Amino acid sequence: MHKKLHGKISVVSKKPIKTLDDLSILYTPGVGAASSYLAVHKSELRRMTIKNNTVAVVSDGSAVLGLGNIGAAAAIPVMEGKCVLFKEFAGIDAFPIVLDTQNPDEIVETIKNIAPVFGGINLEDISAPRCFEIEERLQNLLDIPLMHDDQHGTAIVVIAGLINAFKVADKRISESKIVIVGAGAAGNAVAKLLHQIGAGDIIVTDSKGIIDRDRKNLDPYKKHLAEITNRKNLCGNILAASEGADAIIGLSKPGSINASHIKSMAEKPIVFALANPVPEILPQTAKKAGAYIVATGRSDFPNQINNVLGFPGIFRGALDHKVKKITPEIKLAAAKKLASLVKNPSPTNIIPSVLDRRVAKAVASVVR
Amino acid sequence: MHKKLHGKISVVSKKPIKTLDDLSILYTPGVGAASSYLAVHKSELRRMTIKNNTVAVVSDGSAVLGLGNIGAAAAIPVMEGKCVLFKEFAGIDAFPIVLDTQNPDEIVETIKNIAPVFGGINLEDISAPRCFEIEERLQNLLDIPLMHDDQHGTAIVVIAGLINAFKVADKRISESKIVIVGAGAAGNAVAKLLHQIGAGDIIVTDSKGIIDRDRKNLDPYKKHLAEITNRKNLCGNILAASEGADAIIGLSKPGSINASHIKSMAEKPIVFALANPVPEILPQTAKKAGAYIVATGRSDFPNQINNVLGFPGIFRGALDHKVKKITPEIKLAAAKKLASLVKNPSPTNIIPSVLDRRVAKAVASVVR
Numbered sequence: 001m002h003k004k005l006h007g008k009i010s011v012v013s014k015k016p017i018k019t020l021d022d023l024s025i026l027y028t029p030g031v032g033a034a035s036s037y038l039a040v041h042k043s044e045l046r047r048m049t050i051k052n053n054t055v056a057v058v059s060d061g062s063a064v065l066g067l068g069n070i071g072a073a074a075a076i077p078v079m080e081g082k083c084v085l086f087k088e089f090a091g092i093d094a095f096p097i098v099l100d101t102q103n104p105d106e107i108v109e110t111i112k113n114i115a116p117v118f119g120g121i122n123l124e125d126i127s128a129p130r131c132f133e134i135e136e137r138l139q140n141l142l143d144i145p146l147m148h149d150d151q152h153g154t155a156i157v158v159i160a161g162l163i164n165a166f167k168v169a170d171k172r173i174s175e176s177k178i179v180i181v182g183a184g185a186a187g188n189a190v191a192k193l194l195h196q197i198g199a200g201d202i203i204v205t206d207s208k209g210i211i212d213r214d215r216k217n218l219d220p221y222k223k224h225l226a227e228i229t230n231r232k233n234l235c236g237n238i239l240a241a242s243e244g245a246d247a248i249i250g251l252s253k254p255g256s257i258n259a260s261h262i263k264s265m266a267e268k269p270i271v272f273a274l275a276n277p278v279p280e281i282l283p284q285t286a287k288k289a290g291a292y293i294v295a296t297g298r299s300d301f302p303n304q305i306n307n308v309l310g311f312p313g314i315f316r317g318a319l320d321h322k323v324k325k326i327t328p329e330i331k332l333a334a335a336k337k338l339a340s341l342v343k344n345p346s347p348t349n350i351i352p353s354v355l356d357r358r359v360a361k362a363v364a365s366v367v368r
Numbered sequence: 369m370h371k372k373l374h375g376k377i378s379v380v381s382k383k384p385i386k387t388l389d390d391l392s393i394l395y396t397p398g399v400g401a402a403s404s405y406l407a408v409h410k411s412e413l414r415r416m417t418i419k420n421n422t423v424a425v426v427s428d429g430s431a432v433l434g435l436g437n438i439g440a441a442a443a444i445p446v447m448e449g450k451c452v453l454f455k456e457f458a459g460i461d462a463f464p465i466v467l468d469t470q471n472p473d474e475i476v477e478t479i480k481n482i483a484p485v486f487g488g489i490n491l492e493d494i495s496a497p498r499c500f501e502i503e504e505r506l507q508n509l510l511d512i513p514l515m516h517d518d519q520h521g522t523a524i525v526v527i528a529g530l531i532n533a534f535k536v537a538d539k540r541i542s543e544s545k546i547v548i549v550g551a552g553a554a555g556n557a558v559a560k561l562l563h564q565i566g567a568g569d570i571i572v573t574d575s576k577g578i579i580d581r582d583r584k585n586l587d588p589y590k591k592h593l594a595e596i597t598n599r600k601n602l603c604g605n606i607l608a609a610s611e612g613a614d615a616i617i618g619l620s621k622p623g624s625i626n627a628s629h630i631k632s633m634a635e636k637p638i639v640f641a642l643a644n645p646v647p648e649i650l651p652q653t654a655k656k657a658g659a660y661i662v663a664t665g666r667s668d669f670p671n672q673i674n675n676v677l678g679f680p681g682i683f684r685g686a687l688d689h690k691v692k693k694i695t696p697e698i699k700l701a702a703a704k705k706l707a708s709l710v711k712n713p714s715p716t717n718i719i720p721s722v723l724d725r726r727v728a729k730a731v732a733s734v735v736r
Contacts, residue, residue, distance in 0.1 A: 001393050002402040005382050007418030008394055011461040012380055013452040014373050020667045023722060025369050026376055027449040027676070028665070029645035032433045034370040034445035039438035049444040050375030050464070065400045070407035072484040076417040077402035079485075081395040084381040093379040095463050096418070098484045106481060113478040116440040116466045117447075277397035297396070299388045308395070354391060 063127035072098035090312030123148035145318040151189035153307040160338035164350035169268040182252030202229040250280030259289035268292035302348035313360035317367025333366040431495035440466035458680035491516040513686040519557035521675035528706035532718035537636040550620035570597040618648030627657035636660035670716035681728035685735025701734040
């Protein structure tokens with residue numbers, strides 16, 4: 001299909017040019033009137049240009065899907081795909097920008113420099129921990145909303161799913177123990193949003209095991225995680241973390257969650273195995289080990305946790321209401337709204353379908 | 369119209385998403401197959417992404433139409449308009465990028481960094497002499513075609529018009545004296561292309577008068593002009609330049625060509641007054657002073673010299689034939705082809721209509 005389409009998006013003119021008059025209005029000399037007006041009336045920019053409805057999908061190709069650092073060019077199909085989703089689910093004109101640099105300073109400067117025509121910036125597939133610094137610096141530089149979707153889009157949808165999973169399991173997140181396997185972009189953001197929502201205890205593990213406050217050489221982002229998670233300052237491997245846990249969330253790679261982890265959990269284990277396309281553990285294996293609710297990123301199993309349930313609505317709302325920053329409050333409100341769209345949650349129905357057209361509008365509605 | 373449209377272009381998906389299958393193919397996991405394939409088969413990039421048909425229209429807002437340095441944001445309507453023309457006349461997906469910097473180093477770095485998704489770069493409305501340096505540096509950095517349209521698009525269409533004007537006047541460009549009023553982006557490029565085509569003598573004037581080899585403090589670009597023009601090393605004002613000239617080309621501002629200039633010219637004066645929307649001299653005034661052929665940038669007078677006759681075909685041809693550089697040879701071939709489309713040139717018909725749909729295709733055909 002990719003070879004057949006030669007690119008998945010296209011730029012079109014809202015008005016065709018048929019006469020000299022059309023040309024005079026859409027281009028010279030008419031456009032001079034628009035530009036000279038805008039030079040004085042700066043606040044009218046969104047009214048008269050594409051800025052009101054346009055988002056850049058920007059990547060440096062350093063952490064593309066499960067493929068790793070494949071570089072800017074090879075990342076283009078993913079960014080185009082994201083632009084398709086922006087249009088199809090939220091009516092947003094999104095355009096892919098892939099960067100011929102992986103240097104954080106250059107990335108920040110480049111995005112700042114191209115920002116004026118965009119109403120928002122969706123960062124995509126930028127590896128951790130660089131993504132944290134890049135996002136933070138840009139948040140401070142830009143007056144348009146910016147979101148690294150691998151972090152926050154994922155976190156919003158994961159939290160929405162957890163809200164309903166805990167409801168189905170008749171447990172409270174505030175009294176729970178939740179293990180996050182993986183401390184990359186998504187793991188970090190999920191931990192922070194869970195902290196924000198007031199989860200009982202959160203344990204985050206990376207390739208070296210549990211992130212605790214005594215670990216040496218933690219980067220500033222993991223150090224921050226160590227401070228807001230792991231109340232008992234546990235150390236050890238995933239099994240040490242999963243013991244008695246209510247939920248385990250895989251944001252890592254295939255094989256990193258196994259049956260013994262699930263068997264060590266509290267009753268009614270909630271298992272989110274979100275590595276894509278191959279989850280940390282397959283649903284049937286997790287079920288066999290005692291999992292009560294299983295979610296994955298895949299459409300061929302129940303409970304598909306997919307970012308498309310988050311970012312279109314978040315940016316739709318941000319554009320519509322001229323929001324300058326996607327705050328933790330917005331993310332949390334979006335997660336709760338998303339969860340509320342499932343009227344009768346059950347173990348195989350904790351999250352709306354990715355094709356549910358109500359979603360983007362509902363999420364957008366809470367952004368204001 | 370600009371207030372009504374809220375932006376003149378839109379990004380659309382080539383395939384709608386109706387089913388989970390559509391989503392799986394256009395986004396995850398299908399897109400992973402496309403990206404991992406491209407990570408290995410780099411030469412397939414144009415086949416599988418929008419790069420094959422996408423051009424960036426980039427400006428820093430430093431020299432917008434006749435409005436001057438109005439900045440990036442206010443320049444957006446012009447860049448959107450250009451994107452409309454790219455689509456309407458050449459089927460090219462063009463996207464506007466306006467830069468939050470006017471520093472040449474930052475401009476070069478930013479454009480280099482965002483280049484991977486684009487098949488070509490159209491620089492627009494960047495002031496001279498910065499535009500010369502920026503274009504030159506980018507030509508050396510990029511492996512995709514790049515053209516500063518204010519320079520080269522203008523030059524191509526001006527030369528096409530001159531070819532037919534000289535034909536109508538029954539004179540030879542190779543034996544002519546041609547005065548260029550204005551040594552900005554367009555004046556510089558027209559002079560160079562006239563030199564390339566072998567014009568008899570070319571005199572360029574700027575706000576200080578004729579550019580001659582004895583002038584002090586010339587920037588490197590005007591110094592180069594002084595070397596390739598002005599055979600007799602004339603000095604003085606526009607009147608000193610226009611004496612005995614066969615053609616005078618205004619690429620300056622309203623009022624900079626007057627009746628006495630035209631009266632001093634050789635027989636059958638050819639006058640191109642291309643300041644827009646108000647030309648250097650109005651056609652009726654020029655005619656009254658003896659002009660034989662008058663061209664302007666306006667659609668309400670005969671002989672409209674407009675860049676839209678050039679850039680869509682140039683980039684169409686460059687994209688179709690994977691041309692890496694827009695060379696002087698390409699520009700000259702395009703000018704000749706464009707001139708040839710006027711079957712029976714006359715004093716009021718030296719250039720095709722801007723609405724002539726044959727033009728882009730014909731220009732594209734010579735690029736290869």
